[in-house]
Amino acid sequence: xxxxxxxxxxxxxxxxxxxxxxxxxxxxxxxxxxxxxxxxxxxxxxxxxxxxxxxxxxxxxxxxxxxxxxxxxxxxxxxxxxxxxxxxxxxxxxxxxxxxxxxxxxxxxxxxxxxxxxxxxxxxxxxxxxxxxxxxxxxxxxxxxxxxxxxxxxxxxxxxxxxxxxxxxxxxxxxxxxxxxxxxxxxxxxxxxxxxxxxxxxxxxxxxxxxxxxxxxxxxxxxxxxxxxxxxxxxxxxxxxxxxxxxxxxxxxxxxxxxxxxxxxxxxxxxxxxxxxxxxxxxxxxxxxxxxxxxxxxxxxxxxxxxxxxxxxxxxxxxxxxxxxxxxxxxxxxxxxxxxxxxxxxxxxxxxxxxxxxxxxxxxxxxxxxxxxxxxxxxxxxxxxxxxxxxxxxxxxxxxxxxxxxxxxxxxxxxxxxxxxxxxxxxxxxxxxxxxxxxxxxxxxxxxxxxxxxxxxxxxxxxxxxxxxxxxxxxxxxxx
Amino acid sequence: xxxxxxxxxxxxxxxxxxxxxxxxxxxxxxxxxxxxxxxxxxxxxxxxxxxxxxxxxxxxxxxxxxxxxxxxxxxxxxxxxxxxxxxxxxxxxxxxxxxxxxxxxxxxxxxxxxxxxxxxxxxxxxxxxxxxxxxxxxxxxxxxxxxxxxxxxxxxxxxxxxxxxxxxxxxxxxxxxxxxxxxxxxxxxxxxxxxxxxxxxxxxxxxxxxxxxxxxxxxxxxxxxxxxxxxxxxxxxxxxxxxxxxxxxxxxxxxxxxxxxxxxxxxxxxxxxxxxxxxxxxxxxxxxxxxxxxxxxxxxxxxxxxxxxxxxxxxxxxxxxxxxxxxxxxxxxxxxxxxxxxxxxxxxxxxxxxxxxxxxxxxxxxxxxxxxxxxxxxxxxxxxxxxxxxxxxxxxxxxxxxxxxxxxxxxxxxxxxxxxxxxxxxxxxxxxxxxxxxxxxxxxxxxx
Numbered sequence: 001x002x003x004x005x006x007x008x009x010x011x012x013x014x015x016x017x018x019x020x021x022x023x024x025x026x027x028x029x030x031x032x033x034x035x036x037x038x039x040x041x042x043x044x045x046x047x048x049x050x051x052x053x054x055x056x057x058x059x060x061x062x063x064x065x066x067x068x069x070x071x072x073x074x075x076x077x078x079x080x081x082x083x084x085x086x087x088x089x090x091x092x093x094x095x096x097x098x099x100x101x102x103x104x105x106x107x108x109x110x111x112x113x114x115x116x117x118x119x120x121x122x123x124x125x126x127x128x129x130x131x132x133x134x135x136x137x138x139x140x141x142x143x144x145x146x147x148x149x150x151x152x153x154x155x156x157x158x159x160x161x162x163x164x165x166x167x168x169x170x171x172x173x174x175x176x177x178x179x180x181x182x183x184x185x186x187x188x189x190x191x192x193x194x195x196x197x198x199x200x201x202x203x204x205x206x207x208x209x210x211x212x213x214x215x216x217x218x219x220x221x222x223x224x225x226x227x228x229x230x231x232x233x234x235x236x237x238x239x240x241x242x243x244x245x246x247x248x249x250x251x252x253x254x255x256x257x258x259x260x261x262x263x264x265x266x267x268x269x270x271x272x273x274x275x276x277x278x279x280x281x282x283x284x285x286x287x288x289x290x291x292x293x294x295x296x297x298x299x300x301x302x303x304x305x306x307x308x309x310x311x312x313x314x315x316x317x318x319x320x321x322x323x324x325x326x327x328x329x330x331x332x333x334x335x336x337x338x339x340x341x342x343x344x345x346x347x348x349x350x351x352x353x354x355x356x357x358x359x360x361x362x363x364x365x366x367x368x369x370x371x372x373x374x375x376x377x378x379x380x381x382x383x384x385x386x387x388x389x390x391x392x393x394x395x396x397x398x399x400x401x402x403x404x405x406x407x408x409x410x411x412x413x414x415x416x417x418x419x420x421x422x423x424x425x426x427x428x429x430x431x432x433x434x435x436x437x438x439x440x441x442x443x444x445x446x447x448x449x450x451x452x453x454x455x456x457x458x459x460x461x462x463x464x465x466x467x468x469x470x471x472x473x474x475x476x477x478x479x480x
Numbered sequence: 481x482x483x484x485x486x487x488x489x490x491x492x493x494x495x496x497x498x499x500x501x502x503x504x505x506x507x508x509x510x511x512x513x514x515x516x517x518x519x520x521x522x523x524x525x526x527x528x529x530x531x532x533x534x535x536x537x538x539x540x541x542x543x544x545x546x547x548x549x550x551x552x553x554x555x556x557x558x559x560x561x562x563x564x565x566x567x568x569x570x571x572x573x574x575x576x577x578x579x580x581x582x583x584x585x586x587x588x589x590x591x592x593x594x595x596x597x598x599x600x601x602x603x604x605x606x607x608x609x610x611x612x613x614x615x616x617x618x619x620x621x622x623x624x625x626x627x628x629x630x631x632x633x634x635x636x637x638x639x640x641x642x643x644x645x646x647x648x649x650x651x652x653x654x655x656x657x658x659x660x661x662x663x664x665x666x667x668x669x670x671x672x673x674x675x676x677x678x679x680x681x682x683x684x685x686x687x688x689x690x691x692x693x694x695x696x697x698x699x700x701x702x703x704x705x706x707x708x709x710x711x712x713x714x715x716x717x718x719x720x721x722x723x724x725x726x727x728x729x730x731x732x733x734x735x736x737x738x739x740x741x742x743x744x745x746x747x748x749x750x751x752x753x754x755x756x757x758x759x760x761x762x763x764x765x766x767x768x769x770x771x772x773x774x775x776x777x778x779x780x781x782x783x784x785x786x787x788x789x790x791x792x793x794x795x796x797x798x799x800x801x802x803x804x805x806x807x808x809x810x811x812x813x814x815x816x817x818x819x820x821x822x823x824x825x826x827x828x829x830x831x832x833x834x835x836x837x838x839x840x841x842x843x844x845x846x847x848x849x850x851x852x853x854x855x856x857x858x859x860x861x862x863x864x865x866x867x868x869x870x871x872x873x874x875x876x877x878x879x880x881x882x883x884x885x886x887x888x889x890x891x892x893x894x895x896x897x898x899x900x901x902x903x904x905x906x907x908x909x910x911x912x913x914x915x916x917x918x919x920x921x922x923x924x925x926x927x928x
Contacts, residue, residue, distance in 0.1 A: 479851075
């Protein structure tokens, strides 16, 4: 691969590029889904290709192809330069990149048991056993079980002299039970909704998640939701579980701190950010209990790697420190706007996409509460688990989330079950209402493999660490 | 330019290879695509990309067991390995007694939807269009962001029972968001098969004028309001109905508003919705991803709920005809309508606005998501041109509003429909919809 990358970089420079990088990416995936005892799909996929990114005449150009040869590399490099020159016909400031060292390195993610070597029968056995257990509950009318495996091997080279080879494997699984009665459909998931939980690792991840062992509780809670009380309406003290809080961090901290959004580069599609450059080191994002980091070095996390897709080493960087905004997620280009170097957040969804600023493992750092003490300290509130729906405005200010299940908290104790809980808020007000975060004993990293951004759409695999936390006076039961 | 014959040949060759690898039946979806996209933001081009990819997806059948494998490595050895993988998956999968076998060939209406002018649209053409759009904002001291994109796709489907169909399609998409310094923003979009129909300057002007008009937006108390939705906002409601409700699988699983209500009136008599890939304005192929002919499906007729769309599997499961709405195998979604169309009314958008004493005009929604599947309870935000309507006129711009509203209930409260319809959405799922006047639309919050 090294010779093909070298050919592309040489051709780009010969054609007038002042900078070029090239990625050759080989991905492999397997998805298995079961519904109501039937195998709905078993699918394997392989994708291989090359992408060449250049700066010429001060502008970006990118070309990519599934044909990976010395000849195609040269053609692509020339095409990318021609595209960059077309970009330059519309006036604009020339691209500037923050400095980065050249690296010659190799990085591999953790994987104990290669999931692609595990027989399909073993995989189906886990899913079908879990699915059958869910269906044993007569009020559960629809069940789904899913597992997936994703492996990537990529080579990166740049005209700075870097050559980096990386590979890793991701594994995920989940189950859902739907209780259906009349026009009501209520779902309960494990270990998380929207495809379960995803972790860097191999078959050992599936064994640890233990879908069949958790199916009885999931089915029981789905059935119980049919008889549960509706979510109360009004302002209430809200305790949010780690999985939902991970998504809350994702939508209302991760995305607004992406510096390309702050600078307006994603305005027309995903939106901008309520943050401005002047907010750095001045804006009180949340209460003193809120510290949020971006960390690409967390072991086994979907947000971890050795180097990003610009050849910048993985880093841990604070975004919010004791409530104060102290950082953004950056690229080499955007980092120049805050006079910093890149903190290594550029990742591409395959060979045919340019890298964009993506979250790594963006986490709410743990506090010191036990969950038991937090409930006991709450006189009148609501505890909710597991996301069902999410929506947030184009500046990442006005959000509304719905969850699968909740419980009333009365006089320091969990009480009646609540169905269809939802809550809404405005980002800084919400994070400033946080007065307690549970400890590391309750903290877990949740993997999300469905973060959409960019045009053409790219799907990133990211992660969020969170423990249950309490927010005072949150609006719940919206529009119900 | 994509070669339709080569793509068709690739599909046929892979079917033969799959049979050689042990498949009793085989179906191959081959797609060869060139996509080029120029993005702009901050009044400059900041991303400019091109992609060239070809791939196949194979469904192998052994008895009533199926397996799917796909690859973009198209040399003979890799193709055969992919076939062996699909066959191995099929052999390892449990039997599905309900699987009816692959569909037999049906006559497919030929359509030539590729436009040479789109195929010939170059990076320089895209840059010129982007420049013309940007200029309309720049001269008003506004900031433009958006894209100009073209896609040329050859798609072929073949199966071992004789299905052999192929189509070359083109699409051109342009969007523009114009933003001002006083909280104003405006939006305009274009989608169609012919890039030469993109009136870049006019598109840029439309968005910039809206941005100017929506500057210094104000507050509106949450509550139920009469709304006038422009077509782009209507497109979101209709698409969510499609995803959540119009599939035979969703109906069979009890997740659809149609379940148990076929033949009942659930919406306003002014609402009729069909899925029609054969319509002159429709984009994409006239066959589905199994190679079955797409048929016109009457989903809602004068407010009365019709029947959902099917594919070969769900047609057999439910004892109904195959309407030709299969997605690529294996599809956990089941069949879906991708060419939705809402019937026009007899009003202009100005007449709808003129009939409202106090209400809200919505240019488009943002980040809509489903909270409850059966009523299609949606939440999302308004964006890029929300105005208060008073005494039949747009009187002042509003800050973005959050709505939490059942789409079924909203379409039951339709009081007016525009004559003019627009194609909105993406090249994969474009809907042809009018503007609507709806009573009692629930706004539950606002970005203050």
